Amino acid sequence: MRPSEQIKNTTDFIAGKAPGFSPRVGLILGSGLGDFAQTIQDPVVIPYSEIPDFPQSSVSGHAGNLILGMIGETPVAVMQGRVHFYEGHSMEKVIYPARTLVSMGCKTLLVTNAAGGIGPNLDPGDLVLITDHINLMGENPLRGPNDDTLGPRFPDMSDIYSKSLRGQVLEIAAGMGINLKVGIYAAMMGPTYETPAEVNMARIVGANMVGMSTVPETIAARHMGAQVIGISCISNLAAGISTVPLSHEEVKETASKIADTFRDLIVAVATSL
Numbered sequence: 001m002r003p004s005e006q007i008k009n010t011t012d013f014i015a016g017k018a019p020g021f022s023p024r025v026g027l028i029l030g031s032g033l034g035d036f037a038q039t040i041q042d043p044v045v046i047p048y049s050e051i052p053d054f055p056q057s058s059v060s061g062h063a064g065n066l067i068l069g070m071i072g073e074t075p076v077a078v079m080q081g082r083v084h085f086y087e088g089h090s091m092e093k094v095i096y097p098a099r100t101l102v103s104m105g106c107k108t109l110l111v112t113n114a115a116g117g118i119g120p121n122l123d124p125g126d127l128v129l130i131t132d133h134i135n136l137m138g139e140n141p142l143r144g145p146n147d148d149t150l151g152p153r154f155p156d157m158s159d160i161y162s163k164s165l166r167g168q169v170l171e172i173a174a175g176m177g178i179n180l181k182v183g184i185y186a187a188m189m190g191p192t193y194e195t196p197a198e199v200n201m202a203r204i205v206g207a208n209m210v211g212m213s214t215v216p217e218t219i220a221a222r223h224m225g226a227q228v229i230g231i232s233c234i235s236n237l238a239a240g241i242s243t244v245p246l247s248h249e250e251v252k253e254t255a256s257k258i259a260d261t262f263r264d265l266i267v268a269v270a271t272s273l
């Protein structure tokens, strides 16, 4: 079965849970935005475990629900928790939810994550608008036969995080008094945090922050013609920049401290789309 046929089966199932509902914006939420669900009006909650062909997340801090509903006047489909390449899923599985959201009609995908700050001028608790990425995961999610009904064989990546939407998001943040920074995100395979030398390499090649997600979903959504907004929460200083060992607890703790501001920003951005 081609990916597009499999996805059709999935979207038909989801449509059956919310007849007539057509999301315009898809959200993929990373660590620390677990209580985001409360901001969605008239929610229909579908556990990933019920959705045909959806992968399951095994990471603590990542719930596993697809939520359909409204943020203001914007119909949204929200992935509360994502799956990562390091969990052992194939890239095809990692991008499956993003492909599903775009197939359901989402023209814009808003993707969030927790990331290690490399700098300059990035501190734990900062929110950073992703301007571009460097894929250091060792694999491209579109490797393999191309399904031409989804997108082209050689997709252009020059506006991977939509420049015009970035301008809009920065204006919204400024209006809310949020100091939203900008930066380039380097994606690593994980699950180890980086060595100091790897962080130094990422810095030298132009990265401002480092993480283990986002890039596969963004590539997949862009391949299908959706526009992408990416926002990182700096949960820790990256290895070597920081003098203390990194831990998932620190990542979750910092992410949860900034969660309310992060949530308010995402609600305001989704409402504007």
Ligand code: HPA
Binding pocket: 114, 115, 116, 117, 188, 193, 194, 210, 211, 212, 235, 236, 237, 238, 239, 246, 251
């Ligand atoms: N490295 C990679 N992934 C991360 C980090 C980090 O320092 N922090 C949160 N996710």
